[in-house]
Each structure stands twice: as structure tokens, then as C-alpha cells.
Amino acid sequence: MTQKYALNINGKEHTVEADPDTPLLYVLRDEVGLNNPHFGCGLGQCGACTVHLDGQPARSCRRPISEIGSKKIVTLAGLGTPDHPHPLQTAYVEEQVPQCAYCINGWIMTAAAFLRDKKKPTDEEIRTALRTVKCRCGTHMAILRAVKRAAAMMG
Amino acid sequence: MTRMEKSAHFSRRTLLKASGALVVSVGAPITFESVRAADDAAAAATKPPLTPDQLSSYIAVNADGTVSIYFGKMDMGQGLSVAIRQMVAEELDATFDRTKIFIGDTATSVNQGGASGSTGVQEGGKQMRMAAAEARRVLVEMAADKLGVPADQLTVKDGIIRAANDAAKQISYADLIGGQFFNVHLDWNGKYGNALYAPGKAKPKDPKDHTVVGQPLPRDDIAPKVFAQADFCTDVRVLGMMHGRMVRPPVAGAVPAKVDESSIKDIPSAKVVWDKGFLGVVADKEWNAIKAAQLLKVEWSDATPPFPDQAALYDHIRKAPVRKREVAGKQAGNVEDAFKTAARIIEAEYEWPFQSHSSMGPACALVDFKDGHATCWSGTQKAHFVQTGISAILQIPQDSVHVIWTTGPGSYGRNDADDCAADAAFLSKAVGRPVRLQYARDQGTGWDPKAPASIHTVRAAVDAAGNVVAYDFLSKGFSRIDIDTNGSQPKDTLAGQTLGVALRSGDGFGIPGDSYGFPNKRTAWETIAPLLDRASPLRSAHMRDPVGPQIHFASESFIDELAAALKVDPVEFRLRYVRDPRDIAVIKAAAEKAGWQSRPSPRSDQRGDKVSGRGISYAQRGATRVAVIAEVDVDRSTGKIWARKFTVAHDCGQIINPNGLHHAIENNIVQATSRTLWEEVKFDNRSVTSVDWRTYPILDMTQAPEQVDIVAINRPEVAPSGAGEAASRPVPGAIANAVFDATGVRIRRAPFSPDYVKSALS
Numbered sequence: 039m040t041q042k043y044a045l046n047i048n049g050k051e052h053t054v055e056a057d058p059d060t061p062l063l064y065v066l067r068d069e070v071g072l073n074n075p076h077f078g079c080g081l082g083q084c085g086a087c088t089v090h091l092d093g094q095p096a097r098s099c100r101r102p103i104s105e106i107g108s109k110k111i112v113t114l115a116g117l118g119t120p121d122h123p124h125p126l127q128t129a130y131v132e133e134q135v136p137q138c139a140y141c142i143n144g145w146i147m148t149a150a151a152f153l154r155d156k157k158k159p160t161d162e163e164i165r166t167a168l169r170t171v172k173c174r175c176g177t178h179m180a181i182l183r184a185v186k187r188a189a190a191m192m193g
Numbered sequence: 194m195t196r197m198e199k200s201a202h203f204s205r206r207t208l209l210k211a212s213g214a215l216v217v218s219v220g221a222p223i224t225f226e227s228v229r230a231a232d233d234a235a236a237a238a239t240k241p242p243l244t245p246d247q248l249s250s251y252i253a254v255n256a257d258g259t260v261s262i263y264f265g266k267m268d269m270g271q272g273l274s275v276a277i278r279q280m281v282a283e284e285l286d287a288t289f290d291r292t293k294i295f296i297g298d299t300a301t302s303v304n305q306g307g308a309s310g311s312t313g314v315q316e317g318g319k320q321m322r323m324a325a326a327e328a329r330r331v332l333v334e335m336a337a338d339k340l341g342v343p344a345d346q347l348t349v350k351d352g353i354i355r356a357a358n359d360a361a362k363q364i365s366y367a368d369l370i371g372g373q374f375f376n377v378h379l380d381w382n383g384k385y386g387n388a389l390y391a392p393g394k395a396k397p398k399d400p401k402d403h404t405v406v407g408q409p410l411p412r413d414d415i416a417p418k419v420f421a422q423a424d425f426c427t428d429v430r431v432l433g434m435m436h437g438r439m440v441r442p443p444v445a446g447a448v449p450a451k452v453d454e455s456s457i458k459d460i461p462s463a464k465v466v467w468d469k470g471f472l473g474v475v476a477d478k479e480w481n482a483i484k485a486a487q488l489l490k491v492e493w494s495d496a497t498p499p500f501p502d503q504a505a506l507y508d509h510i511r512k513a514p515v516r517k518r519e520v521a522g523k524q525a526g527n528v529e530d531a532f533k534t535a536a537r538i539i540e541a542e543y544e545w546p547f548q549s550h551s552s553m554g555p556a557c558a559l560v561d562f563k564d565g566h567a568t569c570w571s572g573t574q575k576a577h578f579v580q581t582g583i584s585a586i587l588q589i590p591q592d593s594v595h596v597i598w599t600t601g602p603g604s605y606g607r608n609d610a611d612d613c614a615a616d617a618a619f620l621s622k623a624v625g626r627p628v629r630l631q632y633a634r635d636q637g638t639g640w641d642p643k644a645p646a647s648i649h650t651v652r653a654a655v656d657a658a659g660n661v662v663a664y665d666f667l668s669k670g671f672s673r674i675d676i677d678t679n680g681s682q683p684k685d686t687l688a689g690q691t692l693g694v695a696l697r698s699g700d701g702f703g704i705p706g707d708s709y710g711f712p713n714k715r716t717a718w719e720t721i722a723p724l725l726d727r728a729s730p731l732r733s734a735h736m737r738d739p740v741g742p743q744i745h746f747a748s749e750s751f752i753d754e755l756a757a758a759l760k761v762d763p764v765e766f767r768l769r770y771v772r773d774p775r776d777i778a779v780i781k782a783a784a785e786k787a788g789w790q791s792r793p794s795p796r797s798d799q800r801g802d803k804v805s806g807r808g809i810s811y812a813q814r815g816a817t818r819v820a821v822i823a824e825v826d827v828d829r830s831t832g833k834i835w836a837r838k839f840t841v842a843h844d845c846g847q848i849i850n851p852n853g854l855h856h857a858i859e860n861n862i863v864q865a866t867s868r869t870l871w872e873e874v875k876f877d878n879r880s881v882t883s884v885d886w887r888t889y890p891i892l893d894m895t896q897a898p899e900q901v902d903i904v905a906i907n908r909p910e911v912a913p914s915g916a917g918e919a920a921s922r923p924v925p926g927a928i929a930n931a932v933f934d935a936t937g938v939r940i941r942r943a944p945f946s947p948d949y950v951k952s953a954l955s
Contacts, residue, residue, distance in 0.1 A: 056480075060480045068478065073424060076425070076554055078553055078554050079634040081634060086553060120420055130419045131411075137856070140552075166894075172886055175864065176867065177856070
């Protein structure tokens, strides 16, 4: 049976109706119309569906809507805008990072939380922080450049 | 952002209006007076047909002076759109920023072959360059008539035509033809696909006059993706749309014997679509479709487990009857005779597994079949072929199918996209609603078409003086075209095969691309039958640089084995035998950039578990040449290899966009490193068992190289050749040769996983 849920997404309140076991990913995409988190695996293995829940990266394909509660949800669309970009978004454009770009939620949302908590990270720390995110096109070198560029912008 | 698409049967007219171009025919002969005023009726009546022999099929000048480019190839994320705009702006003397490109829509572009064989610039760009040059010629002629100035006294800059000696006499492209169609006949060669070529009377510019081509202009599709403003094919929705999921058999070759629809009766709106071996479900909500696919009770037919044990794969290939043998490429001398007189014979055999595209997202397609017409949004590499495929599956005329290419979740060849479009079409027709189908991850990885597994045997005859006098290279493996490179025929899609169309497996493989001038030389391939003659998760097809990585893993490892056996430096050894000057140039450029020190492999100065080495490999791919030097660290105790640094020298003729080229090379290097070190399709005798990112691991960020140095050799005078795939093929050989240099042990089987390397080292 569907139930009603009140969600705070990108700073706005939404009320949605869904089965309790529905993963947040499908609620964001199909009920709220935030297409950007992508289905990659449904297994929490790739990161294409990553959003922030209270500031922490979360794989929305594995988070049932019933468990979200009052956690604040931020998607890539809420991270920054062309007028007020997150440094990672700026760096991604400047470094021309993606090939197909389907994976970028995972990299940007994971790196955004990492860079917020870790100033001046080393190369090794960045690689380890991003170890569980997948990119099939092989853009890893450009991703590293962009994260380092963003880290420099974030002091 | 959610975008609701209107899925009416678009005419080119409505699309052109939507893109800002009004449409009125320019009647021949081409004079200003012959251009008729624009109105819809006239436009519809006089629009030239969308055929390859019409200039209007490629280029239109809009009323506001912007230039619309209609392109029948796709940009899979390598910046091809920018490169094509540069080539068109260059020839047309139009402002780059005022060009727009519309790609891969069957209603607005002709079949130029789609994304295929790294021919986006090489063939697609060549055609667009000729079309743009012809458009400029026609426009200048029109201006000459209008201004009363001979054409050869007119110059063009930024879409404004001016008299060279009278500044007052000028007219813009927009004033001449803006919003109206060209009606100019091109000299079409009668071919579709990659081979399509339709030049006009104009000659393209001398490369020395290029100002736009060669610039590192950025892609403009990246910002919208980074700011979550761009829709992928996964994100398109239409009113009344249902979500679909396919159900695949647990044993490859099995078909549903009994389907219990009551098992999903509690899932709202869920329906079963079952016809012969085709089995799918639909539901209004995506999560319900997923649950229905998981909960549906199916009894499957008894099927004999079709596959050998994985451990017996290479033995199977060795023993399997040869279905087709082909001696290909440039042969020299008499190999058999030369081996009889050899002072020494050196032989080796190499093995390469099945590999999966495993695109970042499983394929997705949306098909709306209504009133005898189908509209399809797909991330396919080949929209025009999918159009043909859907028309065949739905048994409607090709003209009744409209395929709109929309950025997909990653693509490196014939992945699962074309299968998905055909499946979605069948589902839509069955339920009478638009159906958006996205495969599950285990279908994207487990059931996508695979790069073929193969073995490669190589031998060389060496004379008493240490010269290589004969070389004999043979690949034997599954066909690269067990299913074809596109989904234009039902026999080549899972939909067609599950609906009962017989597989007609094609034969194709390949040979090394090099210019080694051995006096006696033979290169050949042999194909074997597929393991299962119908819908198979191990059907083989094109995956990035089809059969290139495996062939050159063998050929370039073997060249290194020869150099080591003869105690010659690997770069020096190659330069003794390579004949092509551009091949020599990339090898030398890579060696110089990497600071290569001349000495034979392996190193003999290292002790302990952690050792390092360097290796070179080079290859031609069509007219493109690439040399790659890998520097690796090997941990003998774990067998783990880190491909730490690459130096790449790359020559693809004229460079259109150095920025796009740099990324294309870098991404090839990283993806090919992943394939070399990590990737292998696993299977048991029932089906494929590597079905996600744990069971089909790819390179992760901790394993990415530290450095990729690129020397991009620009040859403006040489026609541009492909860069989308070429840098992949030397990578496995370069890594293998570096591992040998570090350890003295030759790895002849991919992937070089830690377990395999550790056992090889012990």
C-alpha cells in the first residue's frame, strides 16, 4: 500500500506517495521529477544514483523511502547552479571531465562531501575517498585533476 | 528536469521549426530570385527530400543567420559534435558560436553510419566538410548575382560576403538564404553508412588557411550535465508511459514453458508480455515493474547447459572446428619455406577472455507505438539502423519509425542499446502504450553482446645472424560479428532471436596493424561457431577497438619476446623492422618523451618483492598510429600490478580539436588498462555469472595511473583519421612488456589479475 511521505529536497518541501519499499531513487526521478540521479546498478556498487542525506553521500537506489524520515536530501541539481556553482561543478566544466557523463552524480556528490570535511587532501587520500565510485569511460585522470582543482578552490 | 516529450510523428518540418530553421526550398538554378518566400505550405511542398544527394540534408542557414548542421553520426561523449561544428564553420566561413548541430535523428539526418569504427571525423567529418564547402560556393555564387560582383572577387568572414574592393557591397548568408532550404544536388556515391560520400563542386580549403579547425574548443554539453540540466535517454518521458523490465532465462537457451501471471496480480497495473522466448513485464511505476520482473513465476524449458566450464574455454577454442579462415593484410615471401631454413624458431601463444561493455547504466529505450507509427528514444550508436530494426520487429514500413538518438549511459560499440530498443518496441506494441524499458544491471553486464574470446599463436624464424626472416601470426576465436554491429535485423537482436528468428552468425576477426617488414610474413585469422546458436549471453560483437586489444596484446608481446630472445632493446628492435615513416615517428616520439634508456629486457638490477619495469607497444589502426610506453610497479608477493605511467605518441593526421583528442586518448588508455588488468566475463555451464561490478570488476580510482603523457603529432596535410579507439590497442602489450621487464616473467593471458600474476610469478 502506498503511503504519504514529506521530503525536504534541495531545500524545498515535497509530499509524495509511494510504496514504503520504493527506493529513494525512483521517488526522486518519477515522483519529484529530479531525473539527474541515475540508475546504474540498483546494488549500491557504482554511485550513479548518489545524493546527500544530511550532507552524507548516499546511494539512493538502496535507500527505501520509508527510511528517509526528515533527512535533508540534496541532489546534484541542488548542489550548485550555473550562477552559484559548487567548486566541483566549476572544476568539472573547466577540466572537461566527463565522456558519457552518466556517472557524474557519484563522483561529484561523493567528492563534495569529502572536500567539505578534508582540506588540502593528498593524491592518495582523494583516490581512496573515491575508490567505490565507478566510471566506465575511463575519465579517471580528468576526475583527479578536477577534484584537485576544486580542492584548491576550497582552500 | 522532467521533460515531457510529445511523441507525435515528427516531420522534418516541425523539427526544423523547433530548431529555429524555417524551411523554403531554393529552386535550381541557384539565383537569389529563385528563392521563394517562406510559408508553411510552400515549405512542405518544396522541401527537398531527406536524401544523401541533397545539400539540405546536411546544412541549413536559419533566418537569424545561425547555421544548423544535420549529422548522421553520434557523439558518444568524445566531443565529436564540437569537431564537426569546427569543420563546418571552417569551410563555410561561418562563426563557430553560431553553428548548431542536430545529431542522430532519423527525421533530420541521413544514415552516415552512426558511431562506428572511429569514423566520426574521418568519414562523417569528411562529408560535412565537403557539404559545407559546397554551401559556401553556392552562397558566394548567389551573392555574386545579387551584388553584381564576380564570385572570385568576393570574400567571406563570419557569414558575411563582401566585395574585395568595395566595402559597401556586402550581404549576409542570412539575407541570401536564411530560413530557406538549399536545393543543391550533390554527387552521392550511392552508399549509406560510413561509406556515404556526397561532395559538391567545391574544393575544401587548404589546411594552411584553417583558423577554426585545430583550436581546442570546449564541449558545450558538459555544463548542462554537471548542473543536472541535461536529459539522457533514461530521462525522457511521454504521457501514458509504462515502465518495462525483461525476464531472462536462468539457463541460456531456455524459453518460458509456463508463466504464472497470478504471481504478480497484487502489483498494480503489472502485465506480462510473453511470446515464444520473449518475456517481459510492464507497470505504471518503475519500481512495480522491477518487482514484477523479480516476482514473476516462470517455468523454463529444459535446456542443455550450453557452455563449457570456464577453465576449458581456451581448450575449447583450440579444438573447435574452424568455420572460416582468412589470410589477410600484406603478405610477403613464403613463410613455410622460410621456417624450414631457420636457425632458430621462437613461438608463443596468448589468450584473451570474453569481455563486457558493462556500460555505466544498463541500456534504456522508450518506444511509443501508436496508429502504425513508432517513435523511439535510444542511446544507440546507430539510430538509422535501429529504425530499420524496429520496423522489422513491428512489421511496419521504415518510414513509419522515427528514432531520436538521445545521450545514453555510455557506449563503446555494439552494447545492449540496440537490443533494448527492439525489446521496448515489442513491449509497446503488445500493451498499446508507450514503454520505457531499462535493463537491470545483471542484464546490462550479463546479457550484453561480448567482445570475443580468442587465442593467438605466433612464431618467428630467426637466421644464424639473428635476423627475423619469417613471421607467422594466427588468431583463432569467436567471431567479432557473431551478431552484427547494429540492430537493423531481427536475427541480431535478442527480441528477434527470442521471437524465433534464427541466428545467422557472421564470420570476422582481424590481423595486427603494423609495418614490420619481415621478408616472409603471414597474418591470418580463424573463427569458430558460437557456443549457443540462439539468444546467448555470450554472443560476440564489436566492443571498442573490436579485436584490437587482443590481437595487439599478442603481436606486440611477441615482438618483445623476439627482442628479449635476441637481447636487443625493444625500441631499437622495432625500429629495425618497422617500415612506415609515421610508425617510426610515433615510436621515436614516445621513446623520447618517456626518456627511454636503451637496454634489453628484462631488468636484472632489482631485488625484493616490489619491482618496476617499462614496456613499449605500437600499432596502426586504419591510418592512425599510436605508440604507448607503460611503466609499471609489480608487487611479487601479491601479484598486483599498478600501471603507474603511460607515455603515448599519437598520429591521426590532421588534429581537428586537440582538447577532444587529449581526452579521447587518455580515456582509451585508462579503459584499456582496466580491460588488461581486471576484466573477464565469468560463466558456468548454465549462463554468464559476471553480472555486476563485483563479479565484473573494472579499474577503480586507486588503480588509475599517476600520469598519462601525450605527444599528439599533428599533420595538417594528412586527412584526419580516427582517434576514438586507436589508443586502446597498444595498451595490453605495453603493460605485458613492462611486467616482463620488471619480473622476467611473460604474462600471456589476460586479464593480469593479482591471482593469475602471482601464480605466474611463483
